[in-house]
Structure formats: structure tokens, C-alpha cells
Amino acid sequence: MTAATFHNALILPVVGEQPWFWGWLSVDDAGRISGLGEGTPPADAPSPRHDLEGRFLAPGFVSAHSHIYTGGMRGVAPSSPLYEWVSLNGQMLLGADAEDLYWMTLAGGLDHLSNGITSVYNFTQSRVVSIFDYERSVLAPQRVHSPEFVTRQIDGLAASGIRFVTSVRLDDEQLREDDAFTGFDTAMRYLDTVPADQNLGGSVYGAVQWSSSPATAERERTLMSSYGITNQAHFVETAEQIEIQQAKFDWYDAAGVLGPGFAFGHFVHPTDEMVTRVRDTGSAVVWQPMSNGRLGSGIADVPRLLRESVTVGMGVDDQSCTDVSDPFENMRTGLFLQRGLHSDPGLLTPADVLALHTLGSAAAIGVADRVGSLEVGKFADLLIVDPYSPHTGPIWDPVATYVLGCGLRNLHEVIVGGSTVWRRGVDDPQRARADHELTERMIASAAGSGIRPVRLSAPAGTAGS
Template sequence: MVAGDRPGGVRTRGRHVSATLLGQGAPVTRLLVTNAVLLTCDPDRPPAFRGWFTVGDDGRITGVHEGDPGPEVTAERVLDVAGALVGPGFVSSHSHLFTSASRGMAADQSLYGWIEGMTRYTEAADAEDVYWFTRHGAQDFLRNGITTAFDFTDPDLAFERQSAGVASFVAALPDTAYQHAQLRASLDAGLRSVHSVMLGQGAVPQADALAQLDDVVGMAAAFGDDPRFLRMAVSGAVQWAPSPAAADLELAAMRRHGLLNQPHLLETPHEVELQRSKFGWYRDAGVLGPDVVFGHFIQTDEAIIATSAEAGCGVSWQPMSNGRLASGVTSIPEIRAAGMRVGIGLDDQSCTDVSDPFSNMRTGIALLRATYRDPAAMPVGDMLTLATRGSAEVLGVDDRVGSLRVGRFADFLVVDPRDPDTGPVWDPVATYVLACSLRNLHQVWSGGVQVADGARLVDPQAGEVVSQTHERMARLAAAVG
């Protein structure tokens, strides 16, 4: 059962949380979190234990310990969570934040029909519009316990569908300011970001596409000291490209700036052989390697998985959106058995609809166990790891996020299974994954700073973000018709 009584303190959603200021003079640490059941996602520790941790002035964890701190441990602030579960902030390894204003659209469509419906209005957006839409998505993530995201920015390129399974983007150079607005938005919201951009497609000369990428990278350099800006990436687009030259371009971009590449690939159940032939473009161009993370990767075969595993590629799995769009079930057991790293994403907020990492975990477990008729297809503890540390590892940022370990940022969640009550806690990890939900998420912290109290964001501009998003989307809808 969960250890910890309920000491006196500040009343928060029916639960006592003590947040006491201690000490005179120079504090030892910025924050001490105590009386917690810790789910650290640290492979060198038990899955759950009663303990405490400290956070330094740089927002990073300075110590994680079992039991209770002694009287010699002081801090600027003490957060007594009264026996609640404390886990790392979720890491979404695959997200499209700008879609936050387009939920519930194309409700009965598969991927490309949904894209047509979802982008109908955002195609008319300008850089200022997409800034507010992205910030709306970022603060929605934070409110729901997602503290880090790989963000596929809107390239502002026209989408064309040729069939149920084939689509392309009109050859053009994505606008630098338009893409940059989305990076500013996620950071302004307080979300940690892996910022991903799409390159020029089709007839655009490679030199022009790389020069435009240089502009994007140069603009992003202004955020180089911001701890929320984790790294840049390429949004691999071979799935929508007309020729193998797209793979050559992505390889050149990766080498030019040391970028991660996450391509959407093998996603829909339509025209599977065509999709698999495009995997060959990446293989033949020499793109495959540890800096490649395949998004979705559903319509695979044994040879594709083996080739990808041998090269060291990773996979980002999106259970809820794959189900909503009828894309299929990713072969996660085979992929993991082959040795590929796996992370979990919330995907578009307009096809996951509710950016709920708890539901995403449960959906993934249910899909795999039902498909394989085997509970071992996805153990509960493994699912929590994939949604946190696993996602950080696949993105190459696990030295900073994804677990409660010394040196990582103090991005953590306070989840109380007693409010509302889920019953006795026999297994903290199982309760966290299977029985808890957003209603049990009481606090979200990033870098040792609270960013959400229940469903309320601490950001004083949160209301303005909502107003701007609704007003701008209404204007676009009226203009498009």
C-alpha cells in the first residue's frame, strides 16, 4: 500500500501538500520533494520506492534517496506530497503541436482524408496564427503532464492527395519565419522541445533546400542557451516525396548540422508495397543509423525490421492516433525483440484529440495484448518506461529528461490515486499506469518549477493563448468558408 500520512499543509484538490520555506541564509537546494512514492524510471533502482529528492538552482536533480530526509537537509522550498506517486514528466517522441485548434475534425477518415480535413483552415494561417496554435498545443501538453515533445512543425506547404495511400507536398521551400514561430511558441509555453523541420521537396535544388535549412538553424541558435530547447531534427518526408533524391537531401542535412531525422513511414494500410519500396530509398542512400527514428512504422516485414535494427534505428509508436485513423497496430514485440529502441508519442492533438498520456499508455497495452492475445506483449512497467525514459532515449535526450535521476531536469508529476480514490494500491506502477488518469494528476513541475496545479496552468498568459486561438481559428474558418 502507498506509504505516507497526510500532514498539515496547503489544501489542494482534497489533498494536503506542504510547501514550507525553510532555513536562513544560503539554501542547500532550491527544492526538496519528500514523502513520495517515487517511480523514477531509473533502470538501476526498484520500479517504485518511498523516498525523496532534491533540486538545485539550475533546475536539475541533485540527489534521489530512499526513506526520509534528515533534519540536516534544508531547501528554499519543501514539497511534502503526502504519500502521492511521483513520476517523471512524460516525453512525447512524436507530436504536431500546431494541430491543437483542429480537434474532432474528419472524425471518420483515415490518414490522408483526415489531413485534408485538418489542414483546411491551417493552410490559410500566417506565422502569427501558427504561433498561437502551437502555444495552445504546448500548454495543453504541459497541463496533461507531458513536459518534453518532439514537435513536427507545420511546413506551410500545400498538401495534395493522389489516392487513399499516396500523397505529396507541392515542391517549395518552407518559410523560415513560419517554422521559427512554432519553436518560439513551444518555448514560450514552457515546454521542452526537439524542434523538427521539413526540407524543400520535389524540384527544389538540394543547394537551395540546404541554404534554407541553414537559415532555420541560424534562427534557432538564438535559443542555444535555453534549457527548454533540447535539439533540432529533420522531419523526414520520403513518404510524400516523388523521387529517391529526397533521401539524399535528408542525409546531407543530417550531416551538415548533426540532426536527428524522424520520418513518417509505413503508416497507413494502403498501398503497402509502394511504402515499403520507399524504405529502400533510405537504405540505399545510407541514411539508416542511430540518428533515424521511424514514426509509426506499422506496415513492416521481418526484413525491414532486421535491417533497421542492425543499423541502430529507433521507432516512435503512437497508439491512440494509429487506432483513431485505422492505421493498424505497430509490431512492437518484434521490433523490441530485434533490439530497436522504442518511444511513445501523442501525435497530432487533432487525431489523438485528448492529449492524455495515461490513456495513450492504456490504449497501447490494450491494442498489443488484444492483437497478440498475450499479456506479455506489453508489460505495464515497460509501458511506463517507453512513455518516459524510452522516448528520451530514442530522441537522444535521456541525459536531460525522461527519468528522475541525478543530473536530469526536475520534470515531474504528482499523481494521487486517493483523489479521486482508486482503491488500495497494491502495485504503485500498475496503479499509475492502469488506474490513474488526468483526474489524479495534481501537479506538474518542470525544472523544479510548478507549471500546472491540477488543470490550471501557472502561466499568467494561458487565458490569452486560449482567446487568441479561438479568435484566429474563427477568422480563418470564415475566410476559407
């Protein structure tokens, strides 16, 4: 990391009273923001100085809910609801081993970075590969791996250079209790091998939605207390078996896990009582509009949650159900769905969804002290977005142009901790190899379940950059 100053930029800080300003931002040798302001940089601002020529300078996006290993399953089950889709995902992974998950995760981390996501809450694929049992409304194990199946995913994300929270499922109903807790402990301790600036902490992959007993909620509470970590649980995501899902909310509440360290992922079909308890306990909600739409899960009532002062973040979810991990598209999808549903164009603004996918996401997963906005002392995780290539026309409202008129085609450069990790037009050999390994390993894994793609491998010369 090298100190530098970016100037002549249209800055979107996503914090404070000014939604945008023309100015400068400096980065110190530790990769943190050391200063920013309007106009030209002061004489003592560090060099080198980079003239952004009027481009946007904004915080990196935060995906508060991702399953980052899933890029090899894009386009699968294209017209299926959640549980059919997730079961097919499980079948396709039955042939995978720990090394396969390393490459799948590395490819996913690099893909997130190239789309402007610089921090992510990552649900690791459990060491127990399962399919959904409709009769019992639980996850039915199909293959069990050693803890290395999870720790190699940690290695993959660390190698990508992205910042990440690592979420691990206990699997207390699929494994012996001692084995489940030992495996969880192995993963949490393994996080010590991750560079400190990348490691945003560990978390519990909440699994009460698929459990058969309140004991799972109580065990998750023990983990949260023992390790001092957060918890995010998929909950009331789909209308399928909705009464069963809603009834399990009380298990979490009774176990005492609700609070500022707890988030519900999706939360599409809550009861009024559930919303009240989330508000009163200070719990958070993470919204995935693209995947909820793709899977026909429903539309979360995010405007109501915001009116209730609930902390809300956004995530791009699985690469196999978004199916492009594109935060610009995710913001617009959420914004347009809410406006259309409520017939109210003023219900959410571009500034609202930009805040949700940056600072709101960081707050929902407990890392807002380090990422999510442009503030002195935070990590210098920056996006340079060029509204002139391709040209978006005159800029009447900078935040509106950024959210509504820009996209991945305008993304010029991604910077993490002051260092460039992706730049348009620059080939990345690591990405090329990771994409190749992902493709070949995913094909081999799925073949064990008799699932084969139309094209068996990527044509030569098509590796990502």
C-alpha cells in the same frame, strides 16, 4: 528555479532495479536532480521541503512524436483514413499566417504541459502547406510561406516553457533546392534564440514517404551530417498504398541515414526485411497507438520490436487525431490493443509502457541523457500524481495503479526544471489567452476553405486553466 526537496513520496524512477520506493528527491538551483533515495531526506537536503503526503512522484512524460500546432482541429474527419484526414488539415490551414501558427503552437505547448508532457519532439508545420496527391503519392503544395512560418512556431514553443526538439521538413520537391536549404538553415540557426535548457536540438522531418525520388533521402542525409542532427520519418503508417511506401524504405537505406540518430514514426506495416535493418542499424521506432487506432491505420507490432532489442518510444501525435494529448490514455490504449490482439495479458506490462513513454521516448529522440527518468544530474522534470483525489483505492502495485488507475484527473502538479508550470485549480492567464487566440485564428483560417465550426467562438468564462 529554486532548490527544494520533495519527501514522503511514492517515487517511480523508471530506471534501476527498483520500480518504486518510498522516499525523497532534491533539486538544485540549476533545476536538476541533485539527490534521491529511500526513507527520509538527509539533514543537508535543500529547503524548502515539500511533503507530498504519499502522492506519486514520477518523471515528466516525453512525447517522441507530436504535431503540436493542431489543437484547433480536434474532431475533424472523424471517420477518415490518414490521407483524407491530413488533406483536410492542410485545407484548414490555407488561411493561416505565421502569427496564427505562433498562437496555435503556444496553445499546444501549454496543453501538452498541462497533461504531464514536459519534453516533446515537435514536427513543425512546413512552410509549404500541402494536400496529399493520391495519383502520384506525393504532397501537392497549395500555399508557400516565408521561413518565418516555421520560426514563429519555435517562438510559440519557447514561450510555453516546454522542452523540445524542433523537426523541420526540407520540402526539396516543393521548393527550389536553394530556397529549401536556405529555409532549413534559417530554422536551425534560429534555435540559438531558444533558452538552452528548453532547446533539445534540431532534427530533420523525414519526408521520403511522400517524395518521388531517392534524392530526398540523400539530401536529408546531408542535413543530418552538416548540422549534426537527428531525423524522424513518418513511415508505413497506413495500409493505403502500402507497396509504394514499403518500396521507398530502400531509398533511406541506400542513402545511409539509418542508425542511432534515425527514427521511424509509426512503422505499422513494415516488411520482415525492414524490421531486420532497423534492428541491425540501431535505428529507433516511435509508436502512436491512439492516433493509429483513431485513423484506422493498424496496430504496430511493438512486442516484436522489443524482442528484437529495437529502441521504442511513444508519442501522442496530432492533437487533431488523438484527440486528447493524454499520455495516460496513450499508454493504456497501447497496452490494451497489444494484449487483445495477441490474446496475451502478459505480453506488455504497465512498467513496460511507462518506460516507453518516458525513458524509451527520450532514447528514441536522442535526449535520454537529460530527460525521461529520475536520476541525479537530469533535469528535474517531475509529475506529482495524487491517487487519492479522486481516490483509486488501496495501492497493491504502485506502477500498476499509476498506469492503469490514474489519469489526468489525478494529475496534481507539473514541474519543469524544479519550477511549477501547471497546478490543478490554478488559473493561467497565458493559457486562457492562447486558447482564445487559437480558437479565433483557427476559425478564420478554415473559413477561407469554406470550413466552419458549429460554434463560432468559445462561450465566455470557458478558457482553460
